[in-house]
Amino acid sequence: MSSPQPRPNVFEIPPYVAGKPPTVRPGMTSYKLSSNENPYPPLPGVIEAVRAGVEAMNRYPDMGATALYAALGERFGVPVEHLSVATGSVGLIYQLVQAFCDPGDEVVFAWRSFEAYPIAITAAAATSVRVPVLPDGRHDLDAMAAAVTDRTKVVLVCTPNNPTGPAVTQTELDAFLARIPSHVLVVVDEAYVEFVRMDDAVDALATYRSHENVVVTRTFSKAYGLAGFRVGYAVGPAPIAGALRAVSLPFGVSTVGQAAAIASLEREPELLERVDALVAERTRVVEGVRAAGWELPDAQGNFVWFALGERTAEFAAAADELGIVVRPFAGEGARVSIGETEANDRLLRLAADFPH
Numbered sequence: 001m002s003s004p005q006p007r008p009n010v011f012e013i014p015p016y017v018a019g020k021p022p023t024v025r026p027g028m029t030s031y032k033l034s035s036n037e038n039p040y041p042p043l044p045g046v047i048e049a050v051r052a053g054v055e056a057m058n059r060y061p062d063m064g065a066t067a068l069y070a071a072l073g074e075r076f077g078v079p080v081e082h083l084s085v086a087t088g089s090v091g092l093i094y095q096l097v098q099a100f101c102d103p104g105d106e107v108v109f110a111w112r113s114f115e116a117y118p119i120a121i122t123a124a125a126a127t128s129v130r131v132p133v134l135p136d137g138r139h140d141l142d143a144m145a146a147a148v149t150d151r152t153k154v155v156l157v158c159t160p161n162n163p164t165g166p167a168v169t170q171t172e173l174d175a176f177l178a179r180i181p182s183h184v185l186v187v188v189d190e191a192y193v194e195f196v197r198m199d200d201a202v203d204a205l206a207t208y209r210s211h212e213n214v215v216v217t218r219t220f221s222k223a224y225g226l227a228g229f230r231v232g233y234a235v236g237p238a239p240i241a242g243a244l245r246a247v248s249l250p251f252g253v254s255t256v257g258q259a260a261a262i263a264s265l266e267r268e269p270e271l272l273e274r275v276d277a278l279v280a281e282r283t284r285v286v287e288g289v290r291a292a293g294w295e296l297p298d299a300q301g302n303f304v305w306f307a308l309g310e311r312t313a314e315f316a317a318a319a320d321e322l323g324i325v326v327r328p329f330a331g332e333g334a335r336v337s338i339g340e341t342e343a344n345d346r347l348l349r350l351a352a353d354f355p356h
């Protein structure tokens with residue numbers, strides 16, 4: 001007897017390795033630094049804003065997410081036809097590949113980068129083209145441009161790059177875009193844009209306005225601290241944003257997700273305060289780790305990257321002993337999120353004590 005068979009590509013989908021929760025140790029607070037989450041609770045007023053949605057959970061959400069579109073459009077000065085909201089930017093990546101790739105079409109991206117990319121690409125039976133990052137963790141944009149073939153439909157630019165940390169400059173992005181054919185969609189994944197502090201930072205909203213093949217993806221998961229509610233948005237030219245909305249999961253963004261995102265957008269000053277505090281902690285961590293003799297790539301997100309190679313597992317185990325959980329990438333390195341002050345202090349202790 002034959003049984004139903006998934007498409008062959010389904011067996012090729014790499015597993016998503018989620019950041020582990022901390023090991024519980026008696027008498028010791030443990031900290032999760034493995035998923036680039038925001039250590040702060042929701043912004044003031046956000047829980048209250050969500051409560052009405054909780055009480056209406058027997059009703060479907062507003063399928064058009066009308067109020068959220070209006071809030072995003074106003075906040076970023078873009079027409080709502082240029083927006084598409086989704087269940088996190090992971091949802092957007094799935095939609096982008098689904099809307100733009102036929103089976104076998106190629107998607108070019110840096111590697112190591114966000115691990116959801118090859119998952120979404122393989123799920124759509126498209127082909128991943130991984131271009132190694134440079135030794136300092138930056139995108140090799142020359143090699144990425146050179147990797148574009150006549151099968152390429154999408155290029156993903158992750159800036160700042162998760163997990164290595166550096167961001168692309170506007171000058172680099174402009175030079176790159178000049179080399180990409182106009183029918184190839186360039187996705188600028190700005191999941192950590194709020195944390196960027198550098199000269200010549202990318203202005204992705206200006207960039208999409210001057211390119212018909214550029215779309216920007218952002219999320220409420222990181223800076224806004226809403227990872228558990230799954231809300232992201234894309235900003236791009238109307239035909240691209242429209243294609244994303246067309247393939248979106250009906251009712252994907254929940255009532256509470258919409259309410260939390262709107263309330264968070266309304267609390268810009270408090271948001272910026274927290275982001276600034278996390279950036280200050282990032283600076284403290286990077287300087288301390290470097291002072292302990294490590295070479296760290298530039299860190300423009302809410303995390304730092306230790307290129308440990310074969311010693312990655314050992315480092316992760318030593319971190320666990322100190323009550324912090326990091327995200328190891330076997331044989332490559334460990335990503336450590338910027339967390340609570342105490343958690344960051346422990347990372348600094350680890351960096352000082354771990355033989356390197």
Ligand SMILES: *Cc1c(COP(=O)(O)O)cnc(C)c1O
Binds near residue numbers: 089158162189191230
């Ligand atoms: C965390 C992250 C995302 C967003 O995740 P969602 O929670 O699905 O919005 C997107 N891209 C990168 C590079 C990330 O690190």
